[in-house]
Amino acid sequence: MGGLKSLVIIMGIAIIVGVTVVVMTIIQRAGTLAPAAASKAIELPAGATVVGQDISDKRILLRIRLADGREQLLVVDADNGTVRATISLGGAGGAK
DSSP states (O other): OHHHHHHHHHHHHHHHHHHHHHHHHHHHHHHHHSOOOOOOOOOOOTTOEEEEEEEETTEEEEEEEOTTSOEEEEEEETTTOOEEEEEEESSTTOOO
16 A cells, blocks of 8 residues: 555655646647747937838838928838838928
8 A cells, every 4th residue: 555655645746746737838848839029119300200111021110291391201111110211202392
């Protein structure tokens, strides 16, 4: 009887250790699958407003209207928030 009691105790401990390993593995993998989203402010010219946007291939395209009425396109790197290009729209009078 003593041997059976010891075997039951050892098996119980093995089950607890096994479940703990499985739970810890799930927690670790869940943490690596969903990294925290980074936040970065994009500096717009004074008085500018965003009038359109599009996201494609890790790039964000912002269409902005400047304070004087002209419009520009800003190509922003989605990974780090840096402005990669600025494209002016319209002629000298600006796009309306």
